[in-house]
Every structure is written in structure tokens, then in C-alpha cells.
Amino acid sequence: MYKPTITWDENQTPVSTYFDDVYFNTEGAIEETRYVFVEGNDLRQRFLNHKQDTFIVGETGFGSGLNFLILWETFLHFRSQYPNHRLKHLAFFSVEKYPLSLNELIKIHNSVLFKNKKLLSLSKRLQAFLIDSTSQFGDVSLKICNDDISNFSDFLIKQNVLIDAWFFDGFSPAKNPDMWSERLFKNCFSLTASGGSFATFTAAGFVRRHLINAGFIVQKRKGFGSKREMLVGYK
Numbered sequence: 764m765y766k767p768t769i770t771w772d773e774n775q776t777p778v779s780t781y782f783d784d785v786y787f788n789t790e791g792a793i794e795e796t797r798y799v800f801v802e803g804n805d806l807r808q809r810f811l812n813h814k815q816d817t818f819i820v821g822e823t824g825f826g827s828g829l830n831f832l833i834l835w836e837t838f839l840h841f842r843s844q845y846p847n848h849r850l851k852h853l854a855f856f857s858v859e860k861y862p863l864s865l866n867e868l869i870k871i872h873n874s875v876l877f878k879n880k881k882l883l884s885l886s887k888r889l890q891a892f893l894i895d896s897t898s899q900f901g902d903v904s905l906k907i908c909n910d911d912i913s914n915f916s917d918f919l920i921k922q923n924v925l926i927d928a929w930f931f932d933g934f935s936p937a938k939n940p941d942m943w944s945e946r947l948f949k950n951c952f953s954l955t956a957s958g959g960s961f962a963t964f965t966a967a968g969f970v971r972r973h974l975i976n977a978g979f980i981v982q983k984r985k986g987f988g989s990k991r992e993m994l995v996g997y998k
């Protein structure tokens with residue numbers, strides 16, 4: 764029988780039926796994503812300093828694709844500011860074991876992005892891609908591993924890529940420890956380009972220790988809004 768992937772709570776925030784946790788806070792979701800993942804990985808500066816023609820991002824937990832859309836917008840902005848820069852392509856790799864139905868995804872996009880025309884138009888292109896993955900995004904590519912997180916590193920090895928920036932985004936560590944294991948971060952570390960970075964919204968003690976044990980240099984940063992702390996780091 765069909766089981767919905769999300770329900771909507773009283774604040775109109777999408778909640779996972781598998782993990783009883785929010786995908787993000789609908790209020791300020793765009794700003795939070797920019798703060799945690801784009802600024803947390805210092806991406807505007809990293810794009811400028813990048814020496815190859817492609818910048819590669821890895822994400823744990825594709826969800827609604829909101830992180831992808833915001834990163835895509837950030838990259839397009841960079842390309843319009845620096846059309847002659849050597850960095851011309853963005854490649855995004857993510858993993859998702861519990862994909863949203865297209866209707867769930869559209870409802871999330873409309874509820875979060877309704878004030879932002881640019882992001883809404885990118886969301887329509889993402890929706891078309893999810894129906895027919897032969898549709899393209901020009902200089903931006905998206906590949907989703909529809910499998911358990913434990914198979915993500917094998918998937919990336921087959922893609923023959925090293926990640927320049929990680930978005931660790933797999934629900935609350937207390938509710939979903941599989942997305943925050945030391946084994947996962949060790950695999951991620953070995954698949955990280957030299958000088959590559961990560962950012963995550965959480966500052967949970969065991970996540971921090973696992974990241975350090977995996978080899979990352981880890982720093983705490985002020986979290987978004989009222990959140991006390993988050994983690995960033997690099998190889």
C-alpha cells in the first residue's frame with residue numbers, strides 16, 4: 764500500500780513519516796540553506812578560487828532538492844558575474860532512499876519558493892528532470908543514488924569523482940544515526956578532493972567526533988537564526 768513520505772505539521776512544515784523529523788523549517792528555509800550549506804562551505808569564494816572547470820558537490824539526503832536548487836541559483840549567479848572564469852560546470856551528487864512523490868515535491872517547492880521567481884523557475888526544470896532524467900540543466904548536472912546511504916560511496920567511486928564540498932543533511936542525528944556514522948564520514952573523507960570542505964546544520968557531539976576521527980579538520984560556527992551551533996570543516 765502507498766505510504767506518503769511526508770505529512771504537514773501545524774506550521775505547514777513537511778515532516779518525514781519515516782523519521783518524524785522536519786525536512787527544514789518552512790519559515791526561513793531558503794536563508795537557512797544559504798547560510799548553512801552555501802556560506803558554510805564558503806562557496807562563493809571557493810568558486811572564484813577553483814582551478815578546474817567543474818565544481819563537484821556531494822549531499823547526503825536529496826529530499827525535496829531545495830539545497831540543490833539554491834546551489835544551482837548560486838552557481839548561475841557566479842557564472843553571470845564571472846562569465847570568463849575557468850569554472851564553467853557544477854556537478855551535484857546526492858543520495859535518497861525514500862524519494863518524495865512528484866506531488867509532494869511540487870507542494871514543498873510551491874510552499875517554500877512562492878516568493879522567489881528565479882528559484883520557482885529552476886524548480887520547474889528540476890521537476891521535469893525527475894519525470895524524465897534525459898532533460899538537461901546546461902552547465903549543471905544532477906545524479907541521485909536512489910539507495911541506502913551505505914551504498915553511496917560505491918556509487919561515487921563508480922562516477923570517478925572527488926567531492927569539493929559536502930552538504931551533510933540527513934535529518935536529526937538522534938533520529939537517524941545511519942546518516943552520521945563514522946564509517947560514512949571515513950568513506951566521504953576518502954572521496955573528498957584535497958582542500959575540500961563540508962558543512963552541516965548539526966553540532967551534535969558524536970557527529971563532531973566521527974568527523975574528526977574520519978580525518979576532517981572540524982570547526983564550530985554559529986548556527987542559523989536561534990540555533991546555537993553548526994559544524995563546518997575541510998580536508
Ligand SMILES: C[S@@+](CC[C@H](N)C(=O)[O-])C[C@H]1O[C@@H](n2cnc3c(N)ncnc32)[C@H](O)[C@@H]1O
Binds near residue numbers: 785786862910934939
Ligand atoms: C533533512 S532531509 C534532506 C533535505 C534535502 N537536502 C532538501 O534539500 O530538501 C534528509 C533526507 O535523507 C533521506 N534519508 C534518510 N535516511 C536515509 C538513508 N538511510 N539512506 C538514504 N537517504 C536517507 C531522507 O529520506 C530525507 O530525504
